Amino acid sequence: MGKVTIKDVAREAGVSISTVSNALNDVDVLNPETKSHVLEVAKRLNYVPNLNGKLLKSGTTKMLGFFTTSVAGPYFYTLVESMSRECDRLGYGLNVFVTTDKQIIMSNILGGRVDGVVIFEELRIDDQDIAAMEKNKVKAVFLDRVIRSEGMGSVIFDSYEAGYEATRYLISLGHRKIAYISGVDTMFDSVQRKEGYLAALREAQFPVDEDYILQGYFEEEGSYNAVKSFIHNHPGKLPDAFLAGNDLSAIGCIRALKSLGYDVPNDISVVGFDDIDIAQYFSPPLTTVRNQIARQGMLVVNHLVRMIQNKEQGKVEKLAGELIVRGSSHIKLSRPS
């Protein structure tokens, strides 16, 4: 009553195991009668090939791995959803590993359990790991991180451009004192958005005041606290607008402003990034730069599969954001004095 193997099928059908294998894998060399007989027996015995044996021999898994620290939140699920859809379309399975354990990550990446991997940048895979991956000829595509290696590709959201455009938009509304609520400084996205913001300020020849750069850690709570304490500690430096590192930060920011009696957008404009699904339900609905997450997921899988199948080289693909104007931003009114 243990697992039924190819041997059992062979014995039961009165043929050799190679014949069974050929029948199951549609190798066109068998007598049709033999083949159908074998298939019939296999079905009757409820035979399912053991994948480990299969893979060990063939070396290919038709599986892609996605390694990430988390799947929580709209960004991730949209990404995973679109990646798996594209995988399905291309005849691959998607395998999501949610872990921070470096050991597990590397042994799965290098251990030959998947044909290629997608790696989310926050997993800080270091140069040594990358060297090991190169040595083993692992096909990899990084999300939001640029790797200079021919075996590896990247698909990144152009956060610099997004930060730049969002800031220019706020300037076009007449705002001058624009504060930035930063995310996590070790993350590529966060840094790039800030750089874009700074570039737009410089271009408009506005002074850059370091005080106007707050730390919100990409979280609602962090942003809420940062805004409150900033306004408390810097009376007379009230900004015209806040550019928040992501939508959650924007929500935290708006809540803080409301709690202090300010009106968004009439007193102060707030703009976020990502366009998570809460954005449109929030009150006021959020103006934000949409990150085309689904498209990113599709591209990343597509690129990886091309690398695997056509031996294509890895390259860097950039994705532009899209400004979605909603209710949280408003043209600057001169205050009734």
Place this chain on the structure above:
Amino acid sequence: MGKVTIKDVAREAGVSISTVSNALNDVDVLNPETKSHVLEVAKRLNYVPNLNGKLLKSGTTKMLGFFTTSVAGPYFYTLVESMSRECDRLGYGLNVFVTTDKQIIMSNILGGRVDGVVIFEELRIDDQDIAAMEKNKVKAVFLDRVIRSEGMGSVIFDSYEAGYEATRYLISLGHRKIAYISGVDTMFDSVQRKEGYLAALREAQFPVDEDYILQGYFEEEGSYNAVKSFIHNHPGKLPDAFLAGNDLSAIGCIRALKSLGYDVPNDISVVGFDDIDIAQYFSPPLTTVRNQIARQGMLVVNHLVRMIQNKEQGKVEKLAGELIVRGSSHIKLSRPS
């Protein structure tokens, strides 16, 4: 420059492959010097064991599989997040398969790539599949679906109880004409909620009017349309309250009511299920029955691992919901006539 195998390490270190294996797996039988020498060589060669070979032999993977049709939305990501956290804690990896391809599903479940599986009920695994799983002694836990088989367990949200409690709550507010917006009739949850609703009505000795049961398909759009056309087609049968099959349906319902000029909750109360994160941000904030998703994820993994490690039998674990009262429900006021 191909992959480096245990043989390469053995040759390089001048020992046999069994010695290498023993050194790597901490089998306490080797001369410490030999062991450290082997480890040193392995490290130098960047050796990583091939998982397929390893699994083929040992038969255990320390991996759990989660099979689902989708990971989109707050329900799923909360679930996956909590499952992977619990897996980490117990020394397992979690492997998420997002697919609807029955072939892929069954070959992965039965193919020995994971030690146990969690199956989301919407994948309609039929009796034949289950028989095959039983035959192969697959350890499985189903989410929101009850399987009567000793090898398999279930962790379910007690939707019947939730439907019952929510309805009683609405009755306690003074509502009499309570409509139900049904989900998908093939889903266990959906049916159970409706049964609970009906039971509460019967208990209160209210007449059950089939007209009051709409089809919203668990979607915002579906619910929106259902409510609009119901009110249009049944003048004079305006309900006091709507019990929606899930929060998205509740949101669709409220939008429909608003668009027709009704006020929620003053004219009509609306209650949903799940407490997705949008619920508290919506206006009005949703009264809903919270599904303790994170706890469900934890329990399901825990149960599965106990089944694997302690040969425990599968059983059915029920999780109670929790009524969260917010702004979308209100005590019934007699209309000014």
Place this chain on the structure above:
DNA sequence: CATTGTGCTGAAAACGTTTTTATGCTAATT
């Protein structure tokens, strides 16, 4: 009639591990 080709099937090797068993050596026991 002897050779060559063809169509089908079986035997055996291979994939990379772990695990069981065998071997050679030294030290301890009789």
Place this chain on the structure above:
DNA sequence: AATTAGCATAAAAACGTTTTCAGCACAATG
């Protein structure tokens, strides 16, 4: 001195497949 015990290592079997190659029967060719 001969057996035994114990230790460290090597050899070989096993896991479940796929794939390569050999073999056999029979038909086709010269």
